[in-house]
Amino acid sequence: MAYAELFCQSNFSFLKGASHPEELVQAAARLGYEALALTDECSVAGVVRAYQAIKQHNLSLRLIIGTLVVIPDELSLLLLCPCREAYSELCRVISNARGRAEKGQYRLHPWDIKSLRHCLVIWLPQGQEQVDQYWGKWLCNHQRARLWLGLSRYLQVNEQDYHQHCLALCAQFQLTLTACGGVLMHSSERLALQHTLTAIRQGKTVDTLGRELLVNAERSLRSLDKLTRLFSQQALLETLSIARRCKFSLSKLRYEYPAELVPSGHNATSYLRELVEAGILTRFGQEPDPDIRATIEKELALIQEQQYEYFFLTIHDLVAFARAQGILYQGRGSAANSVVCYCLQITAVDPRRVDVLFERFISKERNEPPDIDVDFEHQRREEVIQYLYQKYGRQRCALAATVITFRFKSALREVGKALGFAESQLAHWITNVDRRDKQNDWRAQLVEQGVNPSTLKGRLLLERVDEILGFPRHLSQHVGGFVISRGSLYHLVPIENAAMADRTIIQWDKDDLETLALLKVDVLALGMLTAIRRCFGLVEAYSGERLDMAEIATAGDDPKVYQMIQQADTVGVFQIESRAQMNMLPRLRPACYYDLVVQIAIVRPGPVQGDMVHPYLKRRDGREAVSYPSEAVRQVLERTLGVPIFQEQVIKLAMVAAGFSGGEADQLRRAMAAWKRNGELGKFRYKLTEGMRQRGYSEDFAERIYRQICGFADYGFPESHSASFALLAYVSAWLKFYHPAAFYTALLNSLPMGFYSADQLVQDAKRHGLDVRPVCVNHSQWHSSLEHTDSVLAIRLGLDRVKGLQESAAHNILTARPEGGYQQIAQLQGTGVAASQLQALASSGAFSTLQGNRYQTRWALLDNAVSLPLFADTESSAPEANLAAPDLWQDMLEDYQSTGMSLGNHPLLLLARQQRLPARTLAAELHTIRDRSVISIVGLVRGRQRPGTASGVTFMTLEDETGNHNVVVWSATAHQQKQAFLSSRLLQVKGILERGDAGVTHIIAGKLIDLSDLLDALACQSRDFH
C-alpha cells in the first residue's frame, strides 16, 4: 500500500499552514508515503528546506515541487512539476501572478494557466454547479492532456454531495480522479495552532471566528490505513501514477552566470587571466616574488577547475564601476583574501602581510561557490544597486529574501490577542521579560509575571507561543544579497515584489541559496567607508593633498598612530572604539598590522566566552610559555601563539588534530553558523574529542578545544574579515591622528554609524582641543564643515544637525544668504522658507548672532504681519515684548532637544551648580582614587553593552562633564535593581573602584539610583545592548 500526497501546504503559506516543511517531510516519511508535493500558495519559498531535510535525514520520501494557485470563489488549481521545463513555467507563473499585485499578494490570470505546456494540473472544484461547469469546460479546452480532478475528504457536513458532484464532473469531462489530502499541518495536534494563525490573519480572537475555523483536524497528514478507508483504491493509485511522472529535483538546478562580462575574442578564463596580469602590475609594479606567483597560479587553476571565472568577473565589474564613480569599497569574505582578488582590486589586503589561508579560499570538497561580500559607502550604496539593476535588468537581477519569523515579542503579542488577552496586559509582559536572561527562559519569566500554567488560558498561551516561535510571517528583502543570472531569473526561482518600491526579491533566502549552491553577490553598506571618503575630500579641499586608502596601508606601520591606539584613544576609530575594545587595547597593546587583526578578532563574544583572551595575553607578555602538543597544531596556531582565535583555525584543528575530512569540517562550520537555529554542535563533540584522543592529544586539550568551539559558534571571526577590518581600523586611526578636524567632521556627516552619537563625538573632539562651533545661520553649510582661521582648523556644525529642518529649506536659506550674512530675521522670513522650518532653526540657537536669545527670536518669527514684502516698511517699530531671557538650563535643554548636543555647558555641570547632585567623584579625578575604594559617581547613561558572556555582565558607560566612567553591572545587581538598570537616563552608582592592569579603571556597581527626573525634557539617547 503506497500513497503520494499531492496537496500539502507548509507554514510558508503564511498564517495558514501550521507546520514547518521539515516537519512535514519527516512525518510523511514516517507514515510511509512514497512522495510529497509541497504546494504552498503561489510560492516555492519552503521547498529548499524540505529538500535539505530529506537530504540531511536520508529520508526515502521523494519531494515534488508544486504550488497552489487560486482565483477566489472561482478556481483552485495545483500545479506540479514533472521536469525542468515545467519548473521554469511554474516559476514564471508565480512571478507573473505576484508581479501583478502588491507585496505579499498575487493575482492569477487565466492566461497564466493557458500558457502552461509542461506542468501537471490538478483541478480542485468549488462545489458550485455554474462555476465548476464554466471552469471545467475552460480547463478541458486548454489543458486537457495534463489535467486531473482532485478530490479531498475532510469529513465535513456536505461531503457526500460534493463527492457526487465531483464524480459527475469527472464523467462529464472525462477526467481522472485523484485523491488529495489538503494538508495544512503534519499532525492533528497542530489544529490549535492553525486556528490561532487564522485568528492572527483575520485580526480577531479565536472564539469570535465561528465557522471560519477548520471544523476538525482532518487536514493533516493521515495514515495510509485511514486514507484507504476514505478514498477508493483507484484514486489512491492515481496519486502514485502522477507522482511517478514527477522526476524533477532541485539538485538539477544549475546556476548560469551572466555572459556579457566577457568581451569578444576572449573566453572567461583568458579574460580573467588578462585582468589578473594587469592587476599584478598595478599592485606589485613588477613580477611578484616566486611564492606569490605560485599562489596566483594555484588559485587560477582552482578557479578554472571549479568554473568560477564568471563569479570573479562579476565582482570585478562591480568594483570597477564603484572605482570609476569614486565610491569607496572593501571586499571581504572567504574568497576575498586571495591574491587573485588583490590583483583584481577587489580587496586591499596585501597578501604579503597576512598569511592567506588557502583552504578557506575555495574548497574543492565543499562544492560551494566562493563567498565574497563587498562593503560600499553606506550613503552611496544605492548607486551601486541601481547599477546592477540597470546593467542586468530587473528580470535577471533580484535581491535574496529574508524570512521574517515570529520572535518572542511578536509571538506573545499576536497569540495573546488571538486568545483574547488585553493588549495592555500583553504589553506589560513583553516589557518585563528579558530575553537575554540566561537563568530564566521566557516561560519561567512569564510564569513569574503571573501567567498561570494551571489555568486553561495560561496554559494555552504558553503552548501556542512555544509552537509559533520561529514560524515565518512574511518575506522581506535581504540586506544586500543579489542573485544575478544569465537568463531570466524565473527559470531558477520566482520573483515577487518587496515592500520598497522598485525592489524585487526572489522567494529563497541566503541559506536556501547556499544549499542549492547558487551564486550570491553581497552588496553591503559600511558607514566607515563613507566617513573615510568624506575625510579624504575635506583634506583635499583645504590642503590639496590627495589621500588613498591603499597608500596609507602600504606605507607601513606608523608608531605614533599605534601609540594612540594603545592608549585607547579610539573614539570614532573603526571596530576598536567600543567600550570592550577600549578596555582591551591597553592590555593587548597592538603595535603592528597583524596585532590589529588579532585585536579585532579577539574582543568579541566568541573568544571571551571560549576562554581565549587571557591565555593570549599571558603568552604575549611572556608570562606563560608557548607550547604546542604537536607539529601539526603548531602550524595552525603558531601565528596566534598557540591560542585559536580565528574561525579558520578551529576548522583546521578539527581536520588536523581530530582527523575530520574536508567535508566533515565543513559540516562543523555550518553547525557553528546554525548554532542559534538548531543547536546541533553536540553531535560533533564525541567525534572531536575521540578523534583527538586517538591521535594522542590529552583529554584536557580536547575538552578545551571543544569548549572554545562552542564559544565560537556564530560569533567567531574569520581571519579574512578581521584582516579587512583591520585595514579600515588602521586607516581611520591614521586619519584621526593626522587630520583630526577633518576626521570628526567626516564622521558627523556620515552618521548614523559607529558606536557613538554626534554628541559624544563632539565631546571627544573638544577633549582633543579642537574648537567646535555651533550651528549658525550665517556660517554653517548643510553638512558640518571645516573653518580655518590662521591655519587653525575648527569644526563648524552643519544645519543638518537641527531637528526638524529639511534639506530643501536649508538649501533655500543658503542660496539666499547674502555676502556678509543675514542681518535681520525679517530677511529670512522673506526667503519664503516655511515658518515651522524657521522655528526649528530658532530652536537650535542658529540665530544667536542676529537676535540674542531664543525667546526673542521666536517672538519675532511669530509675527506674521512682517512676512509679506508689502508690509515690510510699515509699523516695524512695534513695541518689543517684554520677554525674559532663558536661563542656562533652558538653553541647554533646548540645545539637546534641537541638535542632540550642547556645546555650552554639560547638563551635569549645570545641575552641580544648582546643587542638585549628590556627592560624587568626577571622571577626571578617578586616577587619584585608590584601588578597591568605595566610590560614588553620577553620569548620563550613554551605553549599555552586554557581550554574550556566560556570566551576564553588562558594561555601562556613564558620562559626566569631565569624561566617561566604565561601570560593570553584574546580573544579580541588574536583576534586583531592574528599574534603575533598564530605563534610567541619569544614574548615580555607588560601588567599588577596581583598577586593573594597564591602568584600566572600572567601577563595580553596588547600588543604582535613578536620577532621571532631574533631567526633565532632556533628549539624550542611550545606545543599548550591542
Next chain:
Amino acid sequence: MSPLWLYLHFPQMQLDSLHPPPEGPLVILEPRKNRVLQRNLPAQNGGVSLGMGLASVAALLPQIEVMTYQPELEQQRLQALAEDLYQWCADISLDPPSGMWLGCHSMLRLYGGLKAYWQLIDAYLHQQKVCTHYAVAGSPLGAKLLAKQGAQHLYEKTDEWLPALKACQLSLTELTSAHCQQLARLGIQTLGPLLGLPLKELARRFDIQLMTYLGRVTGQLKHPLPWFRPPSQFSRSRELRYEAETSQALLPIIGFMLGELEAYLRQRNLLASGLKITLSLRDKKQQQLEIAAAQGEYQQARWLPLVTLKLERFQLTGPVQYITLSSQTERPLSPAREDLFQPASGTLQPAQLVALLQAKLGNHAVYSVALADRHCPEQTSVRLVPFTLAPQRITAQPKRPSLLLPRALPLSQQVQVVSGPERIAEPWWQGGHTQRDYFIARAQDGRWLWIYRTPDMRWYWHGIFC
C-alpha cells in the same frame, strides 16, 4: 452683584466611586499608553506617581491592582452629584467627565454669605467621600483654572482672584498643547507673563482661540454656559392609617398612587419604564421593590397587574407604615402605530406580554433565541434579551436536527446509519480535547436520530430530525 463661580474638580472620581473601596494599592490607567491617571493612598505611599508607566508601577508594586479608565462611570457619578447639589444651587453647569460649575452669586443671600454656603456644599461632598479641588472666582474659566491649580480658596473680589490666576500653569488651562508648546518656547509657562504681553502683538501671532480664552478667563468676555436640568421625577409618599401585615393589604393604596402617577404622566405626556416602591417598616427599616416594563407605561390598569404579580412573591419582613412610590426613567410618549383597519388581535402587545411573563417568572427565564456562528452544536443557539436582534445574520447549517437535546444521551438502541460521518472537534480554547463523529441514523421505531461517536467508541444521540 458681580458674578461668582464655584468650580468643583474631582481628580479621582472613578477611584472614589469604587464600591467597596479598595484596601490595597490600586491605580487607574489611561488605556492607550498605560499611564497612571489616578492612584489611591497605598499606591502613592508605594512610590507611584501620576503619569508613571505601567511597567514602572509593576516594578515597584507587583501586587498592585490595575483598572482601566472609564469616563462613562465618572460621568454617571457626576450626574448623580449634580442632581443632589441641585437642592442647593439652581445654576449648575456640568463639565464632563469630572467637573462642574456652580453659579453661587444668586445663592449667597439665602445662605448667608460665601463661607456658610461653601460649608454646606463641602459637608455634602465630604459625606459622598469624593476628593474635591475647588475654587471661587469671578469668571467660570478662572475658577476652573484655580481649582485645577489646587487653590482650595474662595476668592470673592477681583483683586484677589486675578493675581492668583496669574501664577497658574499654562498646562492646566484650556489652551491646546500646541499653544502651550509655542508659549513655552517663548519662555512663558504661567498665565502672568502671557497676560502681560500687549494684546495687539499677541493677536498678530496667535489665533482667535487663544485670544478668546484670555478674554474669558479674565472675565472680560462673557462666557455662556449650558445649564444642567435634573430629570423630572414623580414621587409620592403615603402614610398608612394602620400597619399592613401582608403585601396584599398594600394593593389598594398602591393602586391609588398609581392613579396619581397616571395623572402626572398624562399631563406631561410621558411614559415611565420603571417604578420603585419603598416600604418603610415599623422598626425604621426599609424594603424596596422595583418593577420594570420593557415598553413604557402610564396607565394604572397596566401597572397594577405587574405590581400585583411582583408583590405575590415578595416577602415582607415587618409591618409597613409608610409607602413611597417613585417613577424612574421617564420618556416621552410615542404611540404605537395602529392601523384602524387591521383586525384586532389580542389586547396585549408583545412587549407587554413579555413584561408580564418576566414579572411572573423572573427576568432570566424569558429570552429570545438566535443562531450563532459556531461549529459545536451545543453552542449554535444563543440566548438574547427579548426582542433584540442577533448581531449577525447566520445561514443555518444543512443536515442539522430540528430538536437538539440539551445534553447528549447514551445511545441504547439499535440504529441503522444512513449518512455521515461528520467530524466536529471540540473547541480547544474552552478546554475541549476530543472530536465527535456525527451520523444520521434511523431508529427501529422510524425516528431519524442525530448520533455521534467519541474516539473511544462510545455512542450518544444528540438530536431528532422531523
